[in-house]
Amino acid sequence: MAPFIDGLAYPLRVSHYAELLNPLWASHQLRARIEHFHEETGNARTLTLRPGKGWRTHRAGQHVRVAVAIDGRTYTRTYTISSAPERDDGCFTITVKAIAGGRVSPHLVRSVGIGDHLTVGLPQGDFHLPDARPVLPLFITAGSGITPARAMLASLIAQERMPETVHVHYAPREREVIFGQELRQLAQHHRRYRFEQVFTRQGAGPGAPTAHFHAAQLERLCPDWRERDVYACGPPALLAALQRHFTAERGKHRLHIERFVADFAATPADAVGGEVRFARSRVRATADQQTPLLRVAENEGMNPPHGCRMGICHSCDARLLSGCVRDLRTGRITTEAGSIVQPCVSAAAGDCELDL
Numbered sequence: 001m002a003p004f005i006d007g008l009a010y011p012l013r014v015s016h017y018a019e020l021l022n023p024l025w026a027s028h029q030l031r032a033r034i035e036h037f038h039e040e041t042g043n044a045r046t047l048t049l050r051p052g053k054g055w056r057t058h059r060a061g062q063h064v065r066v067a068v069a070i071d072g073r074t075y076t077r078t079y080t081i082s083s084a085p086e087r088d089d090g091c092f093t094i095t096v097k098a099i100a101g102g103r104v105s106p107h108l109v110r111s112v113g114i115g116d117h118l119t120v121g122l123p124q125g126d127f128h129l130p131d132a133r134p135v136l137p138l139f140i141t142a143g144s145g146i147t148p149a150r151a152m153l154a155s156l157i158a159q160e161r162m163p164e165t166v167h168v169h170y171a172p173r174e175r176e177v178i179f180g181q182e183l184r185q186l187a188q189h190h191r192r193y194r195f196e197q198v199f200t201r202q203g204a205g206p207g208a209p210t211a212h213f214h215a216a217q218l219e220r221l222c223p224d225w226r227e228r229d230v231y232a233c234g235p236p237a238l239l240a241a242l243q244r245h246f247t248a249e250r251g252k253h254r255l256h257i258e259r260f261v262a263d264f265a266a267t268p269a270d271a272v273g274g275e276v277r278f279a280r281s282r283v284r285a286t287a288d289q290q291t292p293l294l295r296v297a298e299n300e301g302m303n304p305p306h307g308c309r310m311g312i313c314h315s316c317d318a319r320l321l322s323g324c325v326r327d328l329r330t331g332r333i334t335t336e337a338g339s340i341v342q343p344c345v346s347a348a349a350g351d352c353e354l355d356l
Helices: 002-009 012-019 106-108 142-156 180-189 214-220 237-250 292-298
Strands: 029-042 044-051 064-071 073-080 092-095 117-118 137-142 165-171 193-198 229-234 256-258 273-277 285-289 320-327 347-352
Touching: 012 285, 029 064, 044 106, 044 117, 064 092, 064 106, 073 092, 073 106, 073 142, 073 237, 092 106, 092 142, 092 229, 137 237, 142 180, 142 229, 165 180, 180 193, 193 214, 229 237, 237 256, 256 320, 273 292, 292 347
Parallel strands: 137 165, 137 229, 165 193, 229 256, 273 347
Antiparallel strands: 029 044, 029 117, 044 092, 064 073, 064 117, 273 285, 320 347
8 A cells, every 4th residue: 555655646755745744754764853952061962862753772882873964965973872772751862972173973062952853774783782691891981982881881770780880981081071970970879880980181189090091000990800791982092902902811702892983904105096986976086095985075075875984884885896995994905896895994096986
């Protein structure tokens, strides 16, 4: 029956007309309405979103793609869902930190308001606690990397199965700790949760932790870290330091990492860029050897599909028509015409042509 009714609405679908009455009724794209917002810090805001038709419950720690129109162009970014799936009001939250020079995050932190609608994807990602209760979890987070930990903690509390948990969090200063007051209160009232804050730019007095991650610091803050399952999220420097440490200590299998940005390898000294041709758009551009092709396209005024911008979601996948590109994460060169490449994590390695 639905295809028949859609046929009557051609060239649109019934869903397009339903969207005019209520964007949450649309079925051709998933929308969410901003119900509430809360300022977490001077540059971070939590948005409470009510998803529309087609939404499914997430697992604590998963992320979601969010698309927003800015100045007539649509931009997509990925944000961790910061609330527990056990909420009973049908809503979920994302917590966004405004990135200096960014397009989307400052808009979500400072410009959107209650009643605005965003286009969202379905929950994705495998950075979540196992169904079986982790024996001894250790969260190591920094900056807005605290969001998946907050969701997991809220979920554990809602399920009344909080194990003995240690949480080490890095922030420049105390006032910049997202969810700081909430988690400090949780630590005061929940005997199974210990919250260790490390302020990297704040003089906190003799003996107080003031440095970035290092082995001796971990030993002091969490002496039994070797017995714990570790869930880490934060900037690349922290995650790289953790990987080195846990690999050296043969504990890599216990380390679970969630990244906000791709982990790019060093650019070879002999790497070169080239002329990039976007065939369908009939756009040509000169690219260097390290700028992702997605950004090259956007700098030329294009708006190709994309999602996570770090090579996970494959929303930007494009066919290589000719030439040579290099994967910025692995350094692997692709030259075979017809291969699928990821423009968000690939750069020109000479002249190349993409089916975009």
